């Protein structure tokens with residue numbers, strides 16, 4: 001936990017989980033200056049706690065902070081705080097395959113003030129909670145045709161609480177229809193594919209991978225950037241470019257849509273079983289060989305069972 005007052009961050013400390021007194025005028029509750037990150041800590045073969053690309057989360061937090069008119073958090077302090085925290089809470093890091101200690105760094109405006117302006121005081125906090133594996137479940141994606149998650153010039157690129165607030169109702173609707181998550185399409189004509197509720201998305205079409213380019217309105221996923229590098233390292237062609245739902249339907253009709261998976265810290269790799277809504281359904285092939293390879297490779301790297309040629313794994317000591 002760390003406090004921002006009088007233009008600077010003060011008093012970084014580790015303390016037991018406790019309630020935080022909340023004034024009813026706490027600005028984050030009214031004006032939504034609240035941003036967060038999601039990360040995971042694992043244990044290496046010798047029991048060393050490990051983090052995955054924490055400096056990328058530090059950069060993204062500050063990118064979100066900038067968009068939301070919030071102060072930057074020192075990136076070296078972000079990484080150092082995580083290292084000290086996971087080293088201290090090492091016994092909470094699960095060891096089953098695909099499990100990890102989920103870490104939630106977040107920042108919010110804690111000034112009590114009524115009026116629309118940037119707050120002058122903030123809190124930065126890291127919480128942790130053990131999380132199990134997700135990979136064996138396949139997901140069905142609801143191609144959203146009424147609501148949008150993000151528009152050009154909006155906050156889609158920031159990991160801001162308000163983006164998730166806007167996504168809750170559509171997600172509940174998708175679940176009620178038998179889907180797991182929303183596949184967000186663009187605001188213009190509900191055709192360009194953006195991302196999934198808490199994941200970025202990849203398609204394997206005719207042996208090659210495509211993923212929507214960072215248009216300014218989708219989250220720059222750290223799993224996404226890692227999977228792009230990993231697939232290329234394994235010899236696959238990966239292209240980041242605008243992708244339409246029409247194109248994916250045509251690829252499916254031609255029998256060329258081979259695999260699709262979501263990528264995100266919480267779920268890792270999530271194989272897509274079907275994409276649809278009340279108008280159409282695309283059912284994907286049963287076998288997901290590359291999704292398995294990517295999932296297994298990332299999991300093995302995160303516990304140092306497999307070499308890390310990229311320098312992604314950061315020991316916390």
Ligand code: PMP
Nearest residue numbers: 198199200219221222223264265
């Ligand atoms: N998109 C959204 C909307 C998300 O919430 C997440 C999870 N942070 C992602 C994509 C994936 O990002 P990452 O790989 O950094 O977890």
